[in-house]
Amino acid sequence: xxxxxxxxxxxxxxxxxxxxxxxxxxxxxxxxxxxxxxxxxxxxxxxxxxxxxxxxxxxxxxxxxxxxxxxxxxxxxxxxxxxxxxxxxxxxxxxxxxxxxxxxxxxxxxxxxxxxxxxxxxxxxxxxxxxxxxxxxxxxxxxxxxxxxxxxxxxxxxxxxxxxxxxxxxxxxxxxxxxxxxxxx
Amino acid sequence: xxxxxxxxxxxxxxxxxxxxxxxxxxxxxxxxxxxxxxxxxxxxxxxxxxxxxxxxxxxxxxxxxxxxxxxxxxxxxxxxxxxxxxxxxxxxxxxxxxxxxxxxxxxxxxxxxxxxxxx
Numbered sequence: 001x002x003x004x005x006x007x008x009x010x011x012x013x014x015x016x017x018x019x020x021x022x023x024x025x026x027x028x029x030x031x032x033x034x035x036x037x038x039x040x041x042x043x044x045x046x047x048x049x050x051x052x053x054x055x056x057x058x059x060x061x062x063x064x065x066x067x068x069x070x071x072x073x074x075x076x077x078x079x080x081x082x083x084x085x086x087x088x089x090x091x092x093x094x095x096x097x098x099x100x101x102x103x104x105x106x107x108x109x110x111x112x113x114x115x116x117x118x119x120x121x122x123x124x125x126x127x128x129x130x131x132x133x134x135x136x137x138x139x140x141x142x143x144x145x146x147x148x149x150x151x152x153x154x155x156x157x158x159x160x161x162x163x164x165x166x167x168x169x170x171x172x173x174x175x176x177x178x179x180x181x182x183x184x185x
Numbered sequence: 186x187x188x189x190x191x192x193x194x195x196x197x198x199x200x201x202x203x204x205x206x207x208x209x210x211x212x213x214x215x216x217x218x219x220x221x222x223x224x225x226x227x228x229x230x231x232x233x234x235x236x237x238x239x240x241x242x243x244x245x246x247x248x249x250x251x252x253x254x255x256x257x258x259x260x261x262x263x264x265x266x267x268x269x270x271x272x273x274x275x276x277x278x279x280x281x282x283x284x285x286x287x288x289x290x291x292x293x294x295x296x297x298x299x300x301x302x303x304x
Contacts, residue, residue, distance in 0.1 A: 027240070029252075029261070030215055034232055036260030037216040053233050061233040062240065 004045060005035050008055050015059030027062055081183055088176055099169035106162030110155045117151025120144050196228055201238060202282065203228050205267065205275045208248070214262035215239060239265055247271035 009028050016024045031052070038048045052058060120133040124144030135142040135150050142150060200222075207213060207221055215236060223229045242248045249268050254261045267275065 027236070030236060030263050031232065033260045033262060034216050034219075040259065051231055053231065058233045061237045064237065
């Protein structure tokens, strides 16, 4: 093994630096073995070097799979990750607090409204007008019975809205964690 | 006509199959595989194609390898052989290859029939 081959193998080793040391050593050993085989067949040095090709290119052939696997830096991947986190960070700033507050509030109001309507209705049965529960459209005030009915309908609507907001929040969070997993893969 | 480009695509797609076929018959070391390939001008390849391919096949679990320090001043050799997954993979490839080959001959037969019908 002459100096030209030693230099050749060292150059390859340098270009294989992204790979783990053990794998690098194995690759070099195999190429070296190939060179020795050709030497024992009395092939001239120039011909051997020509067949192996530029050391950088040979190293690249080994790195090809490795880079495609995404263990190394790549601009495309960087941009994807960057876009993901900017978008998530920005949308999360609004979506998470808004849905996180509205969902329980809708649910709470959905429960309180019919309860208040019921209090008003029962009060009216005993001849007492509960002053803080009023259903009013413009100047028209609903009777206690209609107030109760109206409060039940509104309560149901609010509960549905609360449930919807809650589900939306869960779905938002699920989508983000799944996308993140995909990016990490 | 860009026949060279097409040919290189064929080699890229089939070299894996050729090497697995070779190894299914007998365990070979890397340089030996290169020598055997060079007997067929269509699929003759160099170290920069074959060695990384062998490495990938091994990583995917289709091949296993073992270093053997040969005697009599010969260089150490890395012998490759098929794993059981490799055998299954080769079997699946054989089937696919048969399908492809049947398709091509069927298409060719139909082409000649049409030509006969036209004349």
